[in-house]
Amino acid sequence: MFAKKIVSSVISVLFLGITASSAFAAKSIEANLSNDTAQVEFDTKLASTSNLYVNGSLLYTEEDDNHSAIVGTLGFQGVETNNKTYRAAVGGRLYFYDYSSLNGAAVAVGGMFYHTIPGAQRLSAGGYGWFAPQVTSFGNTEQIYELGGRVAFRVIQNTDVFVGYRYLKLKHEKSGVKFNDPLEKGPHVGFRLNF
Template sequence: MPRWTPLLVGVTALWAASTAQAGSFDLNLGNNAIELNLAAPIAEGIAIGAGVLHSEYREDATMLHGQIMGVERNRRMDIGVGARWTQFNTDYGNGGGLGLGGYGYVYLPNAPAVSVGGYGFFTPSVATSGKLDDSFLAGARMRYDFTPTVDGYVGYRRMTADFDDQRSSRTLDNSVHVGVNLRF
């Protein structure tokens, strides 16, 4: 199977699963990674989402995720907290797990189109399957709202995971990236 097949399958599945309600389409690119995320509200203050990250940081790694989050967005902040299932297909091992985490951004008072913040998810070994023991994802971004429905950003992301039969935690992605988020 070509190494981009999981990414293309994931993108197609995410696009087919997206709803006609207001949601978002987020794409970012780094030197060694590409990530696509889709999200849509299912009720006031609750959103579901799915995404795929393919990284060639050291070895090939593709991570698919689905999540449900409590969300709040206004002129001062953009926050979300919830649960995420992540499925790993890597050269180090395969498996999945349920993690908790979220994101938070604040808009700068003197530059209301600029927001800064970050995100993180932790999956403990008690909530994993397959060869995955645990995983951790963390990132930071600075975003600029070009229009009410389009923002661009620069960010940094680091994803690590422990797999059975590996001596230590493996860094699956460690990258600076640029991206665009479209809200519809």
């Protein structure tokens, strides 16, 4: 039941972000896939601000052979970019998840940085990190952290394809439940449309 609420909430956020792109000046839509995982994300600038962005994502993973997981995010970041050579952001992100019989939420802080590789203007690389300690985690959630990186190639104007790696770990204190493995880890491929 909680999973359906998460899915409908994030899909609603994504739909509103995409359909209201003229009001919010949508900046990017992204999708990535691996053998076990699919993720969609949108990023848009808030109207009447110079560098405040809101983004949302939905990740579905079958990394665990016995259970699937849904992880949604909704974030606010200060972003600096020229959309040609670099993009940097610092801010906060709300994570909410449903995994097996567990669900919860946490507020993470972090950021990301991507830059074109000198001498290869169509090639860029970078990474990101998000961390939610116990003090900003709700219910039985103890901690969430996500790390990742990617190498992207601009195939046509404002459209990148990329190869990335993601590591997403969840700590939960529900008795009898042990998390020795990350919720999601491994390489993926995807594309990003920049507006």
